[in-house]
Amino acid sequence: MKIKFLSNCKDLGLSWWQCPQFLFLVMGVINIVSTVFFYFLGQRYIEDPRIVALVVSAISAILFVISYVITRSLEDLVEVNKLKEDFSNIVSHQLRAPITNLKWLLESVEREKEIKQLPPSYKEYFDLIEENIQRMDNLVNDLVIVAKIKSPKVFPKQSFDLNKLIRDVVKSFTPLIEASNLKIELDCNPDKIEITQPEDLLKTVIENLLDNAIRYNKPKGIIRITTRSKGRKKVILKIQDTGIGIPDKSKQFLFQRFFRASNAMEKDPRGSGLGLFIVKTIIERVGGRIYFSSKLGKGTTFKIILPKN
Amino acid sequence: MKKILFIEDEAALQKTIGDALRKEGYEVVSALDGETGLRLAQQETPDLILLDLILPKMHGLDLLAKLREDEKTKDIPVIVLTNVEDIQGVEKAVSLGARAYLVKSDYKLDEVIRKIKEVIQ
Numbered sequence: 493m494k495i496k497f498l499s500n501c502k503d504l505g506l507s508w509w510q511c512p513q514f515l516f517l518v519m520g521v522i523n524i525v526s527t528v529f530f531y532f533l534g535q536r537y538i539e540d541p542r543i544v545a546l547v548v549s550a551i552s553a554i555l556f557v558i559s560y561v562i563t564r565s566l567e568d569l570v571e572v573n574k575l576k577e578d579f580s581n582i583v584s585h586q587l588r589a590p591i592t593n594l595k596w597l598l599e600s601v602e603r604e605k606e607i608k609q610l611p612p613s614y615k616e617y618f619d620l621i622e623e624n625i626q627r628m629d630n631l632v633n634d635l636v637i638v639a640k641i642k643s644p645k646v647f648p649k650q651s652f653d654l655n656k657l658i659r660d661v662v663k664s665f666t667p668l669i670e671a672s673n674l675k676i677e678l679d680c681n682p683d684k685i686e687i688t689q690p691e692d693l694l695k696t697v698i699e700n701l702l703d704n705a706i707r708y709n710k711p712k713g714i715i716r717i718t719t720r721s722k723g724r725k726k727v728i729l730k731i732q733d734t735g736i737g738i739p740d741k742s743k744q745f746l747f748q749r750f751f752r753a754s755n756a757m758e759k760d761p762r763g764s765g766l767g768l769f770i771v772k773t774i775i776e777r778v779g780g781r782i783y784f785s786s787k788l789g790k791g792t793t794f795k796i797i798l799p800k801n
Numbered sequence: 802m803k804k805i806l807f808i809e810d811e812a813a814l815q816k817t818i819g820d821a822l823r824k825e826g827y828e829v830v831s832a833l834d835g836e837t838g839l840r841l842a843q844q845e846t847p848d849l850i851l852l853d854l855i856l857p858k859m860h861g862l863d864l865l866a867k868l869r870e871d872e873k874t875k876d877i878p879v880i881v882l883t884n885v886e887d888i889q890g891v892e893k894a895v896s897l898g899a900r901a902y903l904v905k906s907d908y909k910l911d912e913v914i915r916k917i918k919e920v921i922q
Contacts, residue, residue, distance in 0.1 A: 588884040592905040593813035599910040600817045629906060636886075648888065 512563035512570075519559045523552040579639065587632050594625050627762055634766040637696060638749075641773050647690035649801070654687050654694070654727060655680040655719055661698045662717070665706065673711050679718045685727050688801035693774045698731075700767040701794050705733035707760050708792075725800055732793040738786040746784070747772040755788075803921055804828045806847040808838030808864070809882070810856055814905075818851070818882075821914050827921075835859025839867055842874050849921045852899075854883040854890065862890065865897045878920050882913065 497513040508514055527548050534544025598621055601607060607614075640647070662669075662676060669676050705715045713734040720728045738746060742753035750765040757763075771794075775782045779799045786792035805827050809815055812833070819829045830845050832838035834857040842850060850868070854861035861881065868874040881894045881902045891902045900920045903913060 588906045589811055590813075592884065593811060593817070596817040596910040597813060600821060603821075633906070 512566040516559055516563045520556070523555060527552055588629075591625060591629050591632060595622075595629070598622055598625065631764050631766075634764050634770060637770055638766060638773070641693065641770070641777055647693045649688050650691050651686060651688045652691045654685040654729070654798075655683060657691065657695060658698055658717055658719065658729075661695060661702060665699075665702055668706055669715070672706050672709065674706060674709055674713050674715060676715045676717070679716065681720060685719055685721055686800075687727060687798065689778050689798070693778065694798075697771050697774050697796070698729075700771050701731040704767060705731055705735065705792075707763075708756055709733050709735035713791075722797065727798050727800055729796040729798060730793060732791065734791040737788040737790055737792055738784075739788055743784075743786070747782075802826065802828050803849070804830060804845060804847040805849045805851060805917070805921070806830045806832065806838065806841055806845060807851045808832045808835065808841075808856065808861070809851070809853040810834060811853075814853075817910060818913065821910060822917065825914060825918070833857070835861065835864045839864050842868055842877065843871060846873060847877060849917065850877055850879045851917065852879055852881050854881060854885050854894075862893055862897070865894060865899065869897055880917060880920055 498508055498511060527545065530548040531545045598618065602618060607618075658680065659678065662678065702715070702717075709715065715734075716730075716732040718728075718730040718732070722728050736755050736759060738753055739755060742751075745751045746753070747768050749769045751769075752763055752765045772782055775796055775798070781797045783795045783797075784792060785795075805822055807815060807819060807822075807829055809818075809831075810833050815831050815833070819831060822829050830841055830847060832841050836858040838850075838852070838856070839859065841847075852861050852865065856864070859867075861883065865879060865881075868877065868879065878900045879898070881899045882905060883890075883903075884905050886904050894902050901916055903916060905913075908916075
């Protein structure tokens with residue numbers, strides 16, 4: 493029989509030294525060794541070493557029971573974690589399916605010629621339906637990301653150019669940036685910064701921060717994205733806006749799940765409050781750090797220090 | 802007229818995509834589960850198969866593997882259209898010769914139709 497439990501632990505995202513069965517085995521070995529050790533110790537200092545051995549064995553047995561309970565609890569925790577992953581799969585499939593149905597049904601209706609003959613108020617209704625479907629879609633996407641962020645299987649590391657990723661994200665946001673009457677400046681130096689990280693997760697970080705910089709900016713405002721290599725091992729990414737800023741009393745809660753600053757709620761009541769929580773969780777997951785500075789009414793800068801791999 | 806087999810258990814999607822494809826001049830044959838999908842693929846030999854993954858009676862990836870084993874169906878282009886965002890699933894579908902793997906929630910209906918047109922041509 494191979495040491496199957498180590499591969500099982502690996503499948504569940506646990507390292508060998510975190511594997512409950514392995515720890516159990518180690519504890520058993522330690523217990524046996526200590527029993528023998530105490531036996532000889534007892535032989536030397538007490539007339540009848542069998543008593544010492546018996547006591548130590550009894551203690552070992554108790555320790556075995558306790559450690560067994562602990563490892564079972566750990567296994568339960570791992571099981572719960574796995575259920576969470578399964579849940580996110582269910583959410584992603586079962587909740588997304590009806591949302592996609594609604595989205596495509598609405599598109600089908602809008603493609604019909606007769607729709608153009610309806611009074612203008614109907615167009616407003618359709619726009620509102622579309623906007624609400626989009627909100628549901630965004631919320632489900634956020635929840636799925638939150639549930640999956642920590643899984644190395646879902647988001648594996650890969651080598652890519654960070655600046656190209658930024659340029660691609662900016663390109664996809666260009667219509668929104670132009671419609672919001674904003675200007676964006678990219679300052680990426682050197683031109684290519686090769687890193688080995690989960691690309692999809694970092695794309696989510698840039699998208700969320702850029703989306704905030706657009707959403708909470710002022711008309712004719714500026715967004716500036718800067719990247720710099722810091723030595724051979726790190727990279728600095730800054731996303732700066734000239735928007736409404738963050739009130740001082742809100743700063744300490746900024747990265748909390750579902751938190752939204754009062755002025756942000758006023759400007760856009762539709763956000764889920766998960767965006768910055770996701771950003772921080774991802775940055776921590778990839779071993780980086782995130783900071784921000786903000787002045788109310790002047791703007792906000794997010795600074796991320798990221799290990800290149 | 803080119804023929805598309807659409808294997809999808811969501812009746813609403815069968816309606817939206819099916820109608821949109823018929824308007825584009827395609828003949829659409831529908832299957833609501835994996836087993837029926839496989840049987841229709843062998844009977845009808847369509848020009849393209851649009852395949853969901855989570856299906857009753859047979860998983861989409863198993864169905865894809867069976868299509869590739871059958872001389873009659875092994876060269877039919879397949880587009881996977883699903884809400885399952887799973888790297889292993891994508892890799893397996895691509896290794897079984899899927900021409901595209903589209904996550905439904907990432908696409909507009911028009912974009913899906915455009916992709917189908919590209920592949921069928």
